[in-house]
Amino acid sequence: MEERTFIPLMIPDIQQKDIDSVTEVLQSGMLIQGKKVEMLEQQIAAYLGVKHAIALSNGTATLHLALLVSGIGPGDEVIVPALSYVATANVVELVGATPVFVDIETETFNINPELIEEKITSKTKAIIPVHEFGLACRMETILSLAKKYKLIVIEDAACALGAKSGNAFAGTQGDLGSFSFHPRKAITSGEGGLLVTNNDETAQKLRVLRNHGIEYRDGKMDFVAAGFNYRMTDIQAALVLSQFQRFEQILAYKQTLASVYFEELRDTDFILPSVPEKYLHTWQSFHILVPDHLDRDLLIDYMKTKGVGVNLGAQCIPNETFYQQKYKLNCAELFPNALKANQKGLVLPLYERLSDSDLKHVCDILKQTANG
Numbered sequence: 122m123e124e125r126t127f128i129p130l131m132i133p134d135i136q137q138k139d140i141d142s143v144t145e146v147l148q149s150g151m152l153i154q155g156k157k158v159e160m161l162e163q164q165i166a167a168y169l170g171v172k173h174a175i176a177l178s179n180g181t182a183t184l185h186l187a188l189l190v191s192g193i194g195p196g197d198e199v200i201v202p203a204l205s206y207v208a209t210a211n212v213v214e215l216v217g218a219t220p221v222f223v224d225i226e227t228e229t230f231n232i233n234p235e236l237i238e239e240k241i242t243s244k245t246k247a248i249i250p251v252h253e254f255g256l257a258c259r260m261e262t263i264l265s266l267a268k269k270y271k272l273i274v275i276e277d278a279a280c281a282l283g284a285k286s287g288n289a290f291a292g293t294q295g296d297l298g299s300f301s302f303h304p305r306k307a308i309t310s311g312e313g314g315l316l317v318t319n320n321d322e323t324a325q326k327l328r329v330l331r332n333h334g335i336e337y338r339d340g341k342m343d344f345v346a347a348g349f350n351y352r353m354t355d356i357q358a359a360l361v362l363s364q365f366q367r368f369e370q371i372l373a374y375k376q377t378l379a380s381v382y383f384e385e386l387r388d389t390d391f392i393l394p395s396v397p398e399k400y401l402h403t404w405q406s407f408h409i410l411v412p413d414h415l416d417r418d419l420l421i422d423y424m425k426t427k428g429v430g431v432n433l434g435a436q437c438i439p440n441e442t443f444y445q446q447k448y449k450l451n452c453a454e455l456f457p458n459a460l461k462a463n464q465k466g467l468v469l470p471l472y473e474r475l476s477d478s479d480l481k482h483v484c485d486i487l488k489q490t491a492n493g
């Protein structure tokens with residue numbers, strides 16, 4: 122039998138040229154935000170076809186600043202999906218506003234646009250659609266509701282750099298789009314994030330807020346706001362910028378791996394993800410649902426003993442302790458789809474460093490469990 126080492130859920134593919142690129146920065150001695158950050162911003166803005174990209178220290182900082190720059194605070198309500206990474210709702214709490222949860226669609230795991238309007242009140246200021254697992258939300262309804270009720274749209278595209286609905290890139294249709302370069306995403310800076318916008322004034326405010334509230338006028342420094350230090354370092358920017366040069370190949374390879382999963386798991390009881398027509402999924406997570414007769418948590422443990430790292434997909438946020446204690450929402454009644462995805466969802470390994478044969482190995486184990 123072929124010897125295998127443990128297949129983790131995710132490992133970033135850091136190649137020698139990525140390391141060289143970081144080394145170059147280290148040797149230059151210019152470690153904080155500088156030329157590399159600027160290059161990263163320019164290249165991502167050009168790729169997405171947006172006017173401004175602002176690199177920040179992580180994807181949660183991007184969402185936080187997006188809310189602050191939009192003037193959202195105490196007394197305001199912000200609509201968020203019930204299923205996401207907790208950061209999406211945490212930032213709403215952090216600015217003193219109230220997250221209003223909306224259930225997801227089971228097919229896409231994204232916010233159900235049809236359920237948004239009934240949650241809009243006179244206090245609603247913004248919607249944060251999350252392009253979960255690398256699949257863009259159905260934005261048309263969300264954008265038209267935003268227009269009708271004058272709401273700000275902050276796209277949480279942390280998982281979805283490169284994802285498309287039709288010709289539109291995820292993160293580019295709202296007022297602001299937020300991205301993350303955490304190692305669980307397709308390309309990584311270790312920690313890192315980036316905000317995009319087409320609004321000049323918003324971009325300027327964001328640049329000031331990320332850097333202690335400093336504005337430069339005629340080469341002179343002025344402190345015009347109580348800002349943050351949410352800067353990305355050039356070390357981080359160099360790392361992700363180097364990977365970005367092969368981003369198209371990374372996405373294409375992930376498509377290939379996803380098609381292996383579809384092929385291998387087609388005839389099992391596992392519920393496979395679906396991609397609506399004209400959507401480009403980037404497979405940040407290949408998220409399946411385990412059938413009713415299998416215990417998802419036991420399956421995670423079992424897969425580990427077989428040398429495969431798998432994990433649950435995302436939180437049903439209102440069901441997590443902080444939110445349950447604060448809002449006491451009955452999730453089974455209000456967010457059945459998000460709860461189900463949280464309890465039955467399973468993310469399979471899918472990344473650059475995996476081979477076809479690794480994937481088939483994962484599928485063989487899954488097939489045995491589903492049938493046994």
Ligand SMILES: *Cc1c(COP(=O)(O)O)cnc(C)c1O
Pocket residue numbers: 179180181182205206208209251253277279280301302303312313314
């Ligand atoms: C990863 C992620 C974040 C947070 O990004 P960080 O860079 O880890 O702070 C926010 N929202 C979603 C949907 C994510 O997947």
